[in-house]
Amino acid sequence: MSGLASTIGDELADGLPYIEGSLLYLAATAEEPEAADSPQPQPEAAGWPGRSHRYTVPIRDGRSIVKRLSLDAEGFVLLRNQTAVVNFYDEQEVRAVYYPEVERFLMGAAGVTKVVVFAHDVRSIPKSKNGEKGVREPVAAVHNDYTIKSGPEHVHQLLEPGEAAERLKNRFVEINVWRPIRGPVQNTPLAVCDSRSIAQADLVPTDLKHEVYMIRFNPRHRWFYFPRMETSEVLLIKGFDSMEDGRARFTPHAAFEDPAAPSFAPARESIEARALVFYGPKADA
Numbered sequence: 001m002s003g004l005a006s007t008i009g010d011e012l013a014d015g016l017p018y019i020e021g022s023l024l025y026l027a028a029t030a031e032e033p034e035a036a037d038s039p040q041p042q043p044e045a046a047g048w049p050g051r052s053h054r055y056t057v058p059i060r061d062g063r064s065i066v067k068r069l070s071l072d073a074e075g076f077v078l079l080r081n082q083t084a085v086v087n088f089y090d091e092q093e094v095r096a097v098y099y100p101e102v103e104r105f106l107m108g109a110a111g112v113t114k115v116v117v118f119a120h121d122v123r124s125i126p127k128s129k130n131g132e133k134g135v136r137e138p139v140a141a142v143h144n145d146y147t148i149k150s151g152p153e154h155v156h157q158l159l160e161p162g163e164a165a166e167r168l169k170n171r172f173v174e175i176n177v178w179r180p181i182r183g184p185v186q187n188t189p190l191a192v193c194d195s196r197s198i199a200q201a202d203l204v205p206t207d208l209k210h211e212v213y214m215i216r217f218n219p220r221h222r223w224f225y226f227p228r229m230e231t232s233e234v235l236l237i238k239g240f241d242s243m244e245d246g247r248a249r250f251t252p253h254a255a256f257e258d259p260a261a262p263s264f265a266p267a268r269e270s271i272e273a274r275a276l277v278f279y280g281p282k283a284d285a
Contacts, residue, residue, distance in 0.1 A: 016065065018058040021191060021225075021256040024140045025217040026204055027053040037140065052141060055217050059191050059256065062224035071175075075195030075238045075251030078226050081105055081179075088122055088181045088271045091134060102177050102273045105234075114167075114278040118158050122181065124269045125188070138188050138255030138268060142215040144203065144239060145274070146174050146250075150211040151240035154276060170280025174240040177273045184228035186265035188255045192237060194222040195248035203250065215252045227258075239274075 024037070033053065062069070062078065069077045085098045099117040106115045127135040146154070151174055156164050178190060197220050203213040226235065241249045255268075 075248035146240040181269035183230035
């Protein structure tokens with residue numbers, strides 16, 4: 001999970017196989033037509049920044065460059081990881097079995113002294129539409145889950161005050177661990193954006209349940225996906241990094257409709273666990 005080298009540049013990325021995918025961005029101007037399926041502002045979402053607009057972009061197949069990816073460069077990596085969870089729709093089982101699995105997995109990174117898995121989302125369009133408790137639809141809007149404000153806020157919310165103060169003196173990272181519940185994923189896969197192709201001006205802070213970044217379109221964005229992901233694979237996505245030394249800090253992502261998916265492909269089912277990963281000296285609570 002380290003390495004600041006610019007491993008995947010424009011030249012290599014442009015040589016990869018790709019599909020043309022439609023991504024829902026925050027509209028840059030009021031004149032842009034609003035997408036028909038644009039998320040509607042919620043009454044409590046006072047900070048919703050504006051309209052949404054679809055852009056068709058190349059989304060590259062990242063499987064041939066998996067070994068060259070880095071959380072500190074691109075902001076995402078694809079790894080193999082087995083799980084003992086039988087039913088990801090059973091919240092008690094996920095918290096009792098999967099949370100410790102994810103914590104052990106992330107603790108394997110060099111320099112990590114503590115991991116806190118603090119939330120998860122399970123996603124399935126049919127189950128969500130049927131009103132199944134705790135199940136949500138994939139998020140189509142291009143976004144990043146944390147900001148320079150909400151990243152540190154989560155440390156304060158999840159740790160005791162004394163430990164939070166000590167932990168904030170050292171590096172910490174928020175990571176989403178995204179896994180298919182059933183594979184292979186063909187319908188509504190996840191696209192991730194190379195963090196180094198994002199400009200600061202592309203990030204628009206938006207206060208929903210907590211502050212997130214919505215993303216303005218920029219033709220320099222480099223998008224990737226991993227076709228036909230299996231349940232034994234996890235996509236790690238960096239949502240926040242406290243370091244400001246040029247490494248990836250934010251990794252926008254969004255669900256999209258794969259035009260190559262067969263019409264009979266089952267709906268995507270997935271789980272994303274959210275974790276805070278702490279580096280540096282061990283802190284006493």
